[in-house]
Amino acid sequence: MRLFKLLLICGAFCSPLLSAAQAQNTSSAKAENPAPPAAKPAPVDIRAFFGISRARAVYxxxxxxxxxxxxxxxxxxxxxxxxxxxxxxxxxxxxxxxxxxxxxxxxxxxxxxxxxxxxxxxxxxxxxxxxxxxxxxxxxxxxxxxxxxxxxxxxxxxxxxxxxxxxxxxxxxxxxxxxxxxxxxxxxxxxxxxxxxxxxxxxxxxxxxxxxxxxxxxxxxxxxxxxxxxxxxxxxxxxxxxxxxxxxxxxxxxxxxxxxxxxxxxxxxxxxxxxxxxxxxxxxxxxxxxxxxxxxxxxxxxxxxxxxxxxxxxxxxxxxxxxxxxxxxxxxxxxxxxxxxxxxxxxxxxxxxxxxxxxxxxxxxxxxxxxxxxxxxxxxxxxxxxxxxxxxSRPEIDPARMASKELRHFKARDGLNIPVYLTRPPHSQGQRLPAVLLVHGGPHVRGASMSWDTESQFLASRGYLVVEPQFRGSSGFGVQHLRAGYRQWGQAMQDDLNDTVQWMTQQGYADGKRICIAGASYGGYATLMGLIRDPQLYRCGIAWASVTDLQLLFDPIWGDMSDKALRFIAPEMLGHPEKDAAMLAAHSPINLVDKLRKPLLLAHGENDWRVPIRHSQKLYRALKAQDAPVEWVSYPKQGHGWTSMQVELDFWSRVENFLKTHLAESKLDATDKPPVAATPAKTE
The missing domain is CATH 2.130.10 (Methylamine Dehydrogenase; Chain H)
Known part of the structure; x- marks a missing residue:
């Protein structure tokens, strides 16, 4: 929908492939000396997704x-x-x-x-x-x-x-x-x-x-x-x-x-x-x-x-x-x-x-x-x-090695229909997988489609189920779905993410003890609020170009919204800076730092006008002061998103290493609890 779209962020399925071990003819193997399973193929080189191709690309x-x-x-x-x-x-x-x-x-x-x-x-x-x-x-x-x-x-x-x-x-x-x-x-x-x-x-x-x-x-x-x-x-x-x-x-x-x-x-x-x-x-x-x-x-x-x-x-x-x-x-x-x-x-x-x-x-x-x-x-x-x-456009990507994708729906706790895109890792059976809950920015935009998406395919190529909910406030699904997200930052919009976690674990898609929440801009904000509000649901978080202070969005010095947007659009969609000051403060991550204790990868571009780097810098300093487990990287000459292939390659390499560390089975301990949501999510 074009109704008040406040943008905080600046176009057939393939079945999972059988592994070589599954495909081999087992009748020739001797019972007393079975053949060892074939080695799992090496992951696709990260440069095929984000780097400079070694072959000519047409875009x-x-x-x-x-x-x-x-x-x-x-x-x-x-x-x-x-x-x-x-x-x-x-x-x-x-x-x-x-x-x-x-x-x-x-x-x-x-x-x-x-x-x-x-x-x-x-x-x-x-x-x-x-x-x-x-x-x-x-x-x-x-x-x-x-x-x-x-x-x-x-x-x-x-x-x-x-x-x-x-x-x-x-x-x-x-x-x-x-x-x-x-x-x-x-x-x-x-x-x-x-x-x-x-x-x-x-x-x-x-x-x-x-x-x-x-x-x-x-x-x-x-x-x-x-x-x-x-x-x-x-x-x-x-x-x-x-x-x-x-x-x-x-x-x-x-x-x-x-x-x-x-x-x-x-x-x-x-x-x-x-x-x-x-x-x-x-x-x-x-x-x-x-x-x-x-x-x-x-x-x-x-x-x-x-x-x-x-x-x-x-x-x-x-x-x-x-x-x-x-x-x-x-x-x-x-x-x-x-x-x-x-x-x-x-x-x-x-x-x-x-x-x-x-x-x-x-x-x-x-x-x-x-x-x-x-x-x-x-x-x-x-x-x-x-x-x-x-x-x-990416000639070094072999489609046969990429992930399948599907669109599913479930009912949130209040009955609202939530569309969800699932990208399943290749060579997987799609059950009890480590998962990344990828939250789109905007937030009032269409966040995903049944088309190629480099980020979700890269994460799936590393063995993660990628889950992209089109939570309330997302556009493309009618007026009711869009307006249900107005003035709900950190509230009902966040509930939809929690309900998504419960739904995907109840369906057996995700391992409830190995879920990381991630996103940019509004998605970064939702990542931080997820770790603060519902730490039992997530092992870790990845947030880049993130909003951390809702009141700061209304400061004409620290943002690029016009006077008209600040006076009419933002109060309608986000909340009034004076009348709703208490609500905005209560749902700003910068005011809730003491509750953020899960591992966090935080990144920001130094030339970001949409969500200036001050948002992340303030949060990082506060977290370091409390010795919280946070990794920080800032990128010179980058704005609200990465425009350099070198920066993209560096960032997603960091993401890969971060997930490998924090979603590994060996990192789990007896204190980890399965996800719990306030009200069971209903499946359609």
Whole structure:
């Protein structure tokens, strides 16, 4: 759901394999001298998950509108990102690399002969600038524009940032960017604009809309601005300018952040636009009448028991389909030709879900992203009935050695349905395993899906059952599930985690004496509260980029929430800093240090603006003063998450060693008690 999403954090199953010992023919073994069991295979090298691959990796691909050119974003064995452009007619390949590039992303063909992408450049202080980089298919006529720049002053910190605005066409010959002049804690200083960028010269022109801080824009097929949405923290407004009109008109008003709120997506024509609304209890796709200013029933598209969490797919200016995340990522095509194209690809690639990025309608060419829970994203080129393997995003991962994944559900103590993703270690029978309860950040986001996830697969490769509950407050499962988490940090949200522990032990999945809780940002907060509130449930905890002081989130100096978010959104979702001061203090780990006695691995980035490192530093010093078992690591030049492969490799190596130490059977003693929850969890 889009209802008040406060982000504290900045896209078929494989059966467990038989071991060699299980698969061997035992009839040939002599009873008096049985053959020894085959050795368990060595774990997959950690560098295959987090390091620089020794083989070429492919992590994005797009085909040109008419299907002549193929653009690939690749990474070589030295960690350098490269752009490859292939001419599918004559077979020539051009490789373009920029020395300053930290990462390339956001490929887009502007027309048949020109494309654009984003490139990030690391600066000396660890921050990064980003460029909109444009070039011809032959590598010539290169131009660039800075689209992300750090702003520093004595009174504020912020960004001069841009983001691409979807104009309703897959390829439309223009680039339209939203520009946030300042992401500041002082709302009155913030401004945003809409800019049309010339794809050849990078010159910009402003599209006027008269709204100081808009949160959504919609353009027509001619790249003319027609819809603007804004809010004042209490009320949302949709502004509309009809074709040929000079003045903007407010055509809809509604309560901000509620199920009655409306989120414009794209224009269908001069009379209707496509919008999202949660009025039914789930976020669904509707038409909206621009002349009458009202939502039109029934919904155009809905997913039973799920919010619409995805994107609309346009082809030549018309809505052709939608890609969405329900049980797993899928695409529905409204266009008959694209439905046929999808069925042809599915017949050639029967495993997993396939996301198509086709050339123009009528052209039987498409780039295909194959998504499977046990395999990293794999790219293919479909060309008139034939598939070409383009490569994997993590080529050193063997899917046959990865873990199975499934989605289960159980009832929390108050009857609320809790979805849970289970990633089971390969070569295991899935019973009484040491487990990691991995708590997602946000917290009001969709925390997992039936797709490849590097962290959970890495942990499973080390023999741990990975359990990812979508506790109350998680989005994607309807209004009730989302709102049930409001103002419940350390309370009912934490109860859901405890109920998950009891459920997975009652089902026989996990060894109740060998469970570690882990997570980042809100997940780090929940980790700390789990060790404080319910130490009998967990052997240890791993928390990174963690919130430790709820009151500190409201301090404009120690956070990056805007004034509007601090005044309206955070009090609704977290609690009021004055009226609920006692509640916030009672559920802040920094005030409960004396109860934290379980082994803890604590990590933080030194450049974290979202949850500044002060949160973890204060906690670490307090724990050390009480001689608590805590390991601490801070990473220079890292923000709210790891952007360096070297840092990722170091951190997850520490995680591996920490779990090996604290979840080992030899570490258990007679004082360990099985998990106990206040009320038995019910299983569906």
């Amino acid at each position: 994005s691909a797009r085909i040109s509108p008419e299907g002549r050119y193929l653009a690939l974003l690749t990474r070589d064995n030295e960690g350098s990102d490269l752009l490859e452009i292939r001419d599918l007619q004559n077979g020539t390949v051009r490789r373009i690399g920029q020395e300053f590039a930290l990462m390339m992303s956001n490929l887009k063909w502007i027309n048949e002969q020109r494309l654009a992408l984003t490139m990030r450049q690391r600066l000396v202080d660890g921050s990064a600038n980003a460029f909109l980089f444009m070039l011809d298919a032959d590598g010539g006529n290169q131009s660039k524009k800075i689209v992300l720049g750090l702003i520093k002053s004595d009174s504020f910190r912020g960004f001069n940032s841009f983001w691409r605005v979807d104009t309703g066409n897959e390829n439309d010959g223009a680039l339209v960017l939203g520009r946030q002049l300042l992401v500041s804690r002082v709302e009155s200083m913030a401004r945003n604009f809409l800019i049309k960028v010339d794809p050849f010269t990078a010159e910009e022109s402003y599209l006027e809309h008269g709204v100081r801080v808009a949160d959504q824009w919609v353009l027509d097929q001619h790249q003319e601005l027609r819809i603007v949405r804004d809010n004042d923290g209490l009320e949302s407004r949709i502004h509309y300018k009809a074709p040929g009109a000079k003045e903007w008109k407010v055509i809809w008003r509604g309560p901000y952040g509620t199920e009655q709120d409306i989120y414009p997506l794209a224009l269908e024509n001069d009379q209707h636009m496509y919008v999202l609304s949660g009025k039914s209890g789930y976020e669904r796709l509707y038409r909206f009448d621009l002349t009458q200013g009202k939502l039109l029933e029934p919904a155009l598209f809905e997913i039973p028991n799920y919010d619409f969490d995805g994107s609309l797919r346009f082809m030549q200016g018309k809505l052709a389909g939608a890609t969405f995340n329900a049980d797993e990522i899928n695409t529905i095509w409204f266009d008959a030709g694209l439905r046929q194209l999808q069925s042809e690809v599915d017949a050639l690639l029967p495993q997993g879900r396939k996301i198509l990025y086709p050339a123009h309608k009528g052209n039987k060419k498409a780039v295909v992203l194959q998504s499977r829970p046990h395999a990293p994203g794999h790219w293919w080129l479909y060309d008139n009935g034939k598939l070409e393997d383009l490569g994997s």
